Amino acid sequence: MVTFTKKVGDIMGRRLRLRDLREDRDLTQKDVAEVLGTSFQYYQKYESGIRQIPVDRLEILADFYNTSTDYILGRTTIREPYPQK
Numbered sequence: 001m002v003t004f005t006k007k008v009g010d011i012m013g014r015r016l017r018l019r020d021l022r023e024d025r026d027l028t029q030k031d032v033a034e035v036l037g038t039s040f041q042y043y044q045k046y047e048s049g050i051r052q053i054p055v056d057r058l059e060i061l062a063d064f065y066n067t068s069t070d071y072i073l074g075r076t077t078i079r080e081p082y083p084q085k
Helices: 008-024 029-036 040-048 055-065 069-073
Strands: none
């Protein structure tokens, strides 16, 4: 049987990545919420780690920030998006 465990740092890393990406563009949480088509409160919960980011919104964020979903999720330190096929 294979089990997967979530590292404590995973959520913290994701929170910091979202905040850093947002702050690098001098955006507010409200600005990013509008890009995602969600409320400020929902986005705030994504950034604070209270709520998981739905895949469709994760894709929007990756495209908006010109990065990969893996970078946002803390699975890689490479900020550039993957090459298109």
